[in-house]
Amino acid sequence: MGFGGVQGMITSLKNNSNLIGRRKKYFDQKGKTKYLKKKSNFKKASPELINKIREKSKKENRKTRIIQIIFLMIIITLVIYLNSF
Numbered sequence: 001m002g003f004g005g006v007q008g009m010i011t012s013l014k015n016n017s018n019l020i021g022r023r024k025k026y027f028d029q030k031g032k033t034k035y036l037k038k039k040s041n042f043k044k045a046s047p048e049l050i051n052k053i054r055e056k057s058k059k060e061n062r063k064t065r066i067i068q069i070i071f072l073m074i075i076i077t078l079v080i081y082l083n084s085f
Contacts, residue, residue: 045053
């Protein structure tokens with residue numbers, strides 16, 4: 001009959017259950033990895049440096065926004081102009 005397929009399924013299930021006990025979970029290996037032991041030493045930024053970076057970022061954002069608005073206005077005028085025909 002068709003018992004070969006059933007036997008293959010039983011063997012596959014048995015092999016899968018044997019694998020479960022051998023696998024190690026990520027959280028069980030906490031102390032065994034190199035990157036968990038490594039600590040980074042970042043320099044502290046002074047308030048003056050933070051303000052300088054903030055102002056530079058604001059200027060760049062303003063320039064970008066102005067360019068976008070000009071580009072959008074040109075596109076809108078072109079669309080209106082081409083629709084008038």
